[in-house]
Amino acid sequence: MATTITEAAASSSVDSQQQSNKSDKPIRKFADFRLSARTLKGLSGANFSSQPTFNAIPPALSGSDIVASAKTGSGKTLAFVVPALELLHRERWSRDLGLGALIVSPTRELAYQIFRELRRIGAKHQFSLGLVTGGYHDVKEQGSRVGKMNILVATPGRLVQHLSERPDLSTDNLRLLVLDEADSVQDLVRLKMRQPVCQVDASKLAATATPDGLRQGFVRCQSVCDKPRYLWQFITGNRQRKSIAFFATCK
Known part of the structure; x- marks a missing residue:
């Protein structure tokens, strides 16, 4: 199982270390990642640029563990959404195999944004996608469907609740785990990851x-x-x- 741990953003800044470690030709467009036609059509339909800003996708697809950080707004969601779709597509994942990719986000707002991008990019795939968060979602309604999902985006608290209450929600077949917006990459490096391929501090690579x-x-x-008056004026x-x-x- 590949593990991707991200900090403020998931790795446009992975380029420097990846390029220094390998002499492969530079990645100039998404097609250079040898992605499936379904994913490429999803990226095109979601109006994403044909030129990627990161090279985190190849090591994720190869099953390597990744620890990375990069500028906010650099396209970090694609760094784990694309591998999630591709890994399951390459293994001919079906709904009967259950949960194949799990993306954990600290807040429901971020989880919703990730889920929205996942639906857009994965529009041409046949995977079942799920969103599990606290707050405005009904727990029973979520529970009735959560065990049937191939890719799940979740907040920690509600995920733990479903794992403890739903016997049909299993992580035994999990192929990809993403911990988004990690507070401290250096602390997470100490986890038992098999082969971290990138440990980059964005503050060392850019002024902001x-x-x-x-x-x-x-x-x-x-x-x-x-406050309301100033906000309204803005x-x-x-x-x-x-x-x-x-x-x-x-x-």
Whole structure:
């Protein structure tokens, strides 16, 4: 079973070590990874660029363990979604074989984003895809379907609950495990991984941990009551731009 552990993002920065270890020709497009036609059509249909920003896919497909970090927004989701689809496709995975790939994300919002990309890229495959998170999802409804999934995206708490309550949810046939947004890559390296192929600190490779085109900012409010007003002013003043606002709680 291959294990992929990611920090802030999963490895556009894996390039330097991969290229130094191997003299293979450089990867210029997704087709160079020798992906299946189904995955390539899914990538094209999801409007992903034909030029990848990382080389983490080949070692993942070969069954190697990977520990990697990279800039936020560098395309890290593809670094494990594509191998998940390809590994099962190459093994002619069927629904009867059960769970083949498990992706664990720390929050339900991130889990939903991963699941959304998984559905888009895997649109041409026949695998059953599942999302298991806490909060707004009904536990019983999830449990009735979770044992039939080939690829599962889950948050830790709800995953543990289903593993303890659902005898039909088995990890015996698991081919790929992904731990996304790991807090400390160095700590996770100590896990019993067979062959970590990459241990890269993004802060050593770039001045910032975010893409050049991403701007970050904050406003210090005098009162809590001012927050909604400032946020509304920002949103209405930037309608033509993509923005992300971070909150301490879902409420």
